[in-house]
Amino acid sequence: MRKEILFGAAYYPEYLPCDRIKKDLVMMKEAGMNVVRIAESTWSTLEPEEGRYNFSYVDRVLEEAQKLRMYVIIGTPTYAIPSWLVKKDPSVMVETKEGRTWYGHRQKMDLVNPTFRACAEAMIRKLFCHTAEHKAVIGFQLDNETKHYGSYSSFVQQMFLEYLKEKFKTTKTLNQTFGLAYWSNSIENWEDFPDMRGCINGGLAGEFEAFKRSLAADYLKWQADILAEYKREDQFVTHNFDFEWKKFGADIAQDGYSYGVQPDINHYEASKAVTLAGTDIYHPTQDALTGAEIAFGGDCIRSLKADNYLVLECQAQAFKYWTPYPGQLRLHAYSHLASGASGLLYWNWHSIHNGYETYWKGLLSHDMEPNPVYEEAKQFGQEWKKKGAERLCLSKQNEIALVIDNRSLTALQWFPIDKKISYNDVVRYLYDSLYELNLECDVVDIHALEPSRYKMILTPALYSISEADIKRLEQFVLEGGVLFSTFKSFAANEQLSVYPDRLPHLLNSVFGMYYQQYTQPDKVSLLGEPVTGLAELLCVGDAQVLGSYQHKYWKAYAGITKNRAGKGMGYYLGCLAGKEVLKKVLKEAALDAGITLSGITWPVIVRSGINQAGDKLQYWLNYSSQPKEFSCPCKKGEELLTENVYARGEKIRLEEWGVAVLKEMEE
Amino acid sequence: MRKEILFGAAYYPEYLPCDRIKKDLVMMKEAGMNVVRIAESTWSTLEPEEGRYNFSYVDRVLEEAQKLRMYVIIGTPTYAIPSWLVKKDPSVMVETKEGRTWYGHRQKMDLVNPTFRACAEAMIRKLFCHTAEHKAVIGFQLDNETKHYGSYSSFVQQMFLEYLKEKFKTTKTLNQTFGLAYWSNSIENWEDFPDMRGCINGGLAGEFEAFKRSLAADYLKWQADILAEYKREDQFVTHNFDFEWKKFGADIAQDGYSYGVQPDINHYEASKAVTLAGTDIYHPTQDALTGAEIAFGGDCIRSLKADNYLVLECQAQAFKYWTPYPGQLRLHAYSHLASGASGLLYWNWHSIHNGYETYWKGLLSHDMEPNPVYEEAKQFGQEWKKKGAERLCLSKQNEIALVIDNRSLTALQWFPIDKKISYNDVVRYLYDSLYELNLECDVVDIHALEPSRYKMILTPALYSISEADIKRLEQFVLEGGVLFSTFKSFAANEQLSVYPDRLPHLLNSVFGMYYQQYTQPDKVSLLGEPVTGLAELLCVGDAQVLGSYQHKYWKAYAGITKNRAGKGMGYYLGCLAGKEVLKKVLKEAALDAGITLSGITWPVIVRSGINQAGDKLQYWLNYSSQPKEFSCPCKKGEELLTENVYARGEKIRLEEWGVAVLKEMEE
């Protein structure tokens, strides 16, 4: 493992109004930075005409970087295609439900288009060949934020049809699997299979989404395989995975943040193509800074490889909403380390003077001069340089897993819990509650889950699940685990056919209850807190009722239950209860699972792990504008940033938006 | 007339994950059910390839039904077309303003497409031929919820052009009729007639809508004519008429309810194709259950044939918003009878495990087991079986007609009363006020109206009306009737040309006033209640002013007037007054018309009629969660469900969401 924390920025000299490569790298170096990510998105600069290449910007950065002993990550530029490629073959532009997309925006091509693939291959072979041997190059990023772009091209649809034939063999099986007889959608002959654009079958549409997610993962694998022919052993392969982006209003670039599980590629599936997971995480700041997105994103990405990861993009000044208060940029940075990041790169070094994301500001403003944000980065950049990855980067072994699933996400778009409640809302409802209780967890795809590694498993709205996976969870409980499930879990199979018996399917005895009905909760409460969105009317068998609905007609039904099954325990939350109710029950469940609760809660966040030196570290993060203090929880501890040493119980001060990194010391 | 109330459900064994036909029919039978509606929407099952038919599901249901002495209604499956038909001829898919629709959804074909017609004819001939002789088959449903689907196909547009040529003879007449000179839209030669998709002439667009409604009616007539070659004398022909669907937010299946007059087919025109009117009515329930939609829908459909009708679809569990409280399913059912229904079928028997309407739940949940809703249906199913249609089904002779009109509906989409107020809002504003006062009415298309049958006629926003019809209404008043009209009545002719003299056109003397101006009412009141949406500034001649506007500048004008004309009376409401104001005036108008008011008001609803045995019945319905009681209004009455007998004035208890059916007894 690398000794330095990678600290730097995305850097695009091609975009600049003047030549500043040398000056910029020196400014970075002065701020303690040691790495730049270049080349992604610059295809038209690298290959201005088909077959004619120009690597001068790349070469100049490499040259200056090497002089300054800085590192370079080379990104393949394929996610932003040149216009000559579209002139050569217009069908490279993705065809969505709205028709063929116009050229201009990035990430709008059809990933399986043969012309695109041929030209992309030529491009990246040249780039790999040109850069792989260079000493400054420590790794490669494949494409960027790859997704399936909603393609309905004839290429994609033909491949999907072949996939269905292969998987289901006969149209009869296809019809039965998806219930296509409904509204006369069944087919007798494969050639009658209709264009997917009109599909009204949630199950078939879900299968198509899953198929397209696989195409996107295959595409990264394809780039990785080509890269394998060129790269050195010591160079890593990464990708910049992003999250469901939540807009908060305007249809403009500078709006939205990283919210939840990514719908358009499966991170777990796609991560097989890389050796080092990477991500971008953007989040509200100023008074809205909670740290939840940094923690959620980090827990997702770290869990992909159960290893450290790179934050390949994060915000410096970003949008006007997010201009950080003094101290917040530093808090962001330490928060990423606290989740297990081993590197952090800003998007981007400087603000861009033209184009589309002009007001998605970088570390430098458009004036390219030092400013308060740059000065703050310089401060902790020096701290990082001094301490290094060896002392600050964490590895973790969490006792809790929160299970996520793309198919359930898609399913709940077709069959919504509520107009206002998405799958990711439920994921975040559970995740954020754990986070605020300082219960750390891995965030794990259902297909990657190894139950035996955990004491407690949570399934937020795990709507779609195979019987085999249900049985694995049942086994987990019988062997002593605590399963904590919410409404809309275990309802349908992977093709979104609702299980035709009492729900939760196959788990009536694990949970000690079942339900046949559910309702919109209108003036319904649970444990004194209002219920919103959905209330399943739980008919209790052996379970212990933790709360029944407070309502004239629904009081006969439970809203939350727990049940001993085998050596373990099944908790079931049948409704969107108040968050305080949820946290109360989560604490009870954690205790049942034998997990220790610190009693510390947000806005003070503690995140723990082992550094490379083998020390037990705790990151203490204060997400508030008021100073806080806490008692040293271990016999003797060193606060690494101040190098102060504390005895158990001694008060340690956290400044507003402040950080402490406590190392448990041997006596 | 049938002795049994038809009670059952739509049933789709084709959609089920397992074979349950026998089991399902037995469960129905046990619940007192006696009928299933099958086959509609299952074309791809019935004819998996063009010309190859498979009636096995139909045959099995018929066989089991006959064994159990249950009835079957055969629906033609034409509203959901198979994908092979679209492969054969893509132009069968409807072409709307948004372009050609993708295959998948039902009710998206071009009804006049020759390929569609040819294949549909082949299909339904086979189906009729195959089933008409079967003893269990008591009737046929033609298509389902037929509408014009917004077609702008070249077929439809060419037919419209021919229709215009036929109707207006010369382009000069066309230009003058619709005022096409406006914005240079007039044409000299018929071949210059432009594509209707760009039409900005409200009158011409209204004519096109009316023409398309006729095409939809013709299509049902065409199916009826084919059926006539096959069906037995004793078999009825029905259609499932639906209403304007009001969404309350989300663009998903499980959202919305039956709200008002249907814009996309004219019920009166289309009902000529059937022998027994049928409908579907969906409505809010739980705390939002008022009974108004059941009453409104019933009054509309009963008035089509002045006869009993079938509720071919209504909700069992439906969406999560509507999971009924205990007692409500029974109240729904009796409410339909109280409006004159002679049968009631749920949509649908079981919830569907796949597809699109998975969470539009049936009587059974996805687990296919008995549940509280099924148990409740069983209770009143047995009551119905015991009493029969002879005693429970009503015929009515109402004294009030509420007049509806599709052209006015279309017109007020082009020339809205207000951003937030639609034609149907005005219809419901008037209808609901009558309903809450327990003033029963027929809801009658202006073209079906026989004024002499009524004492009082109401015209909510009857914007578009021919001079002949205005004169019929004038005559009605002169001969002693009470006409109660609202703002925006009698403003334009059938081609939406505003009458170029003082409004209300030709009725200045009937109403004793006219108006030249109107305004958005900003801080305007009438009789102490705020006015919204629109205030016509009524200049009073002979009329009695029931209320003038309360406003600094508009106080010179009346907002509501009444006027004696001939032997009758004209009431005119010039604004959207508070509902309490409206009800107050409605009561006065009813008294003027010689109509008795019971004084009972919502949430207790009384609906009356004569049963087949000739008894006078009153349905008493309690739309509240509090028990109510009422005094027996007749000398001696039997409550049919309890068989208790009461003397005049004796208290009769209505449970929360409860029902009483009081038969006036001979002494």
Next chain:
Amino acid sequence: MRKEILFGAAYYPEYLPCDRIKKDLVMMKEAGMNVVRIAESTWSTLEPEEGRYNFSYVDRVLEEAQKLRMYVIIGTPTYAIPSWLVKKDPSVMVETKEGRTWYGHRQKMDLVNPTFRACAEAMIRKLFCHTAEHKAVIGFQLDNETKHYGSYSSFVQQMFLEYLKEKFKTTKTLNQTFGLAYWSNSIENWEDFPDMRGCINGGLAGEFEAFKRSLAADYLKWQADILAEYKREDQFVTHNFDFEWKKFGADIAQDGYSYGVQPDINHYEASKAVTLAGTDIYHPTQDALTGAEIAFGGDCIRSLKADNYLVLECQAQAFKYWTPYPGQLRLHAYSHLASGASGLLYWNWHSIHNGYETYWKGLLSHDMEPNPVYEEAKQFGQEWKKKGAERLCLSKQNEIALVIDNRSLTALQWFPIDKKISYNDVVRYLYDSLYELNLECDVVDIHALEPSRYKMILTPALYSISEADIKRLEQFVLEGGVLFSTFKSFAANEQLSVYPDRLPHLLNSVFGMYYQQYTQPDKVSLLGEPVTGLAELLCVGDAQVLGSYQHKYWKAYAGITKNRAGKGMGYYLGCLAGKEVLKKVLKEAALDAGITLSGITWPVIVRSGINQAGDKLQYWLNYSSQPKEFSCPCKKGEELLTENVYARGEKIRLEEWGVAVLKEMEE
């Protein structure tokens, strides 16, 4: 200059259900009217088939007008094309981002389409030839409310490409100018230039918008050049310029009002084609009547030629929202004169009985009879006739210029200040504040600005500006002027490339400050009033801080500053402060500029100028429902409408919604 005020209406006998030309003109004459505008929009009547003309309506109006000694303005009908033209060549319909537009609506053609141009030329030549000699014809209106209609036709795009080649010579310069390397959008060869529909480069898109505005201006120039071959010397050439239209909700005709700077044509550029500026201004009335739109529109249009102008369209009854209170129609009319109008024509004479704008009512309602609004027009029509233009029409010489700019408008659509704040919101924020303080100003395009004519110049959000123009403003200050600029001024060049140094670009020393950062103001105040939308964090050098942000973290930064530079003064407002704060500072700035403040504020508005007789006039306008009074401000004054004479200090009464016209008298 004409001695009469032109007073009349748009008149469309072609649209009427019956022949009323003679009757209508007599009714107009009786109301003191002397002019009608005809023929615009009636192409299909004038040329029902290609090459066959019919001028009978025009001839009859001309004949009757001449008899009554009334005037006629002939409008070219080209903005509403006949359907035969679209049948002849479908490509005349504009192709926008949404595709080819359907025929029907007006103002939806591709202005540069050769077929359109050829047919339009034939049409207008015939019309000019037919009417130019007629004595009643006093002028011509070219087209109507011309804009570029969002065309992306191949004609327009090809012309744009030629323009770019001409302007930038090489693709390298093009790439550098717009920063096209971003997202791989740079091109090596001109033939790779992509379709503009997908453009994501704000600068290039802005250039395209500017180019399209020029095409629209060229089109008017082209009509003017043709007209020049026919018209008499004494006939004027005008155009009906309109403003950005602000919808307040519904997507229907009768909704919205004239709000701000027109995005789709540049008034200054286009006005070169006319000899007399014309405009339409629609505005809220009833309790929402402020006069601001009448003043703003008037100040814009008067500034085009620094001369009187025609109000070619304004509202009589218009929509239901705007039915005027008694007295308001008269107040509207005098308000137009107070801004410098020399004529006023209603849109339109009568309400239209069919079509699209049926409820955009004229002076007459659909009944075509006298009504309260007509009677009111008659009253002041007689006043005008009596006084004439000589005494009532104003010329002005304002000391303040408010600078507007289309490129900044477009830029801030791409790079919004805030989701809810448009460029025009800032323009109106500044303009309305001046207006409410009774500080009259010219509203001047940055390219038309002659700084030396003014004492004070205001730049609301002048985002895009050339260095040459910045230097002109700097010079203005150095020579003694007061420059008052807001946030987002002087940020980018004309191709929207952000200036790569400290902002405001080149004006750090004029304003005595700079800024590097800005933020969304969350709970931030300035001088006690909340700040919304944006707060630039001003780092103060020599400037005087008029207010710093009230906020825990931003208090270190100023929000508003003033600075002496040379002989003048630079004011900079870094945020959207409360309007009261803005007005306070504007008053200070006006005093610094040596401008006298009357102390009178809205709802009493005073607007001044010199009439043709050389008298100093003041229009006093009362925009409230309460009577007001004011003191005669001059030694001796005559109120022209009452002919009362007042001495200084004597009280003069303004009725509710009332008007006084005070002439300063020689002693």
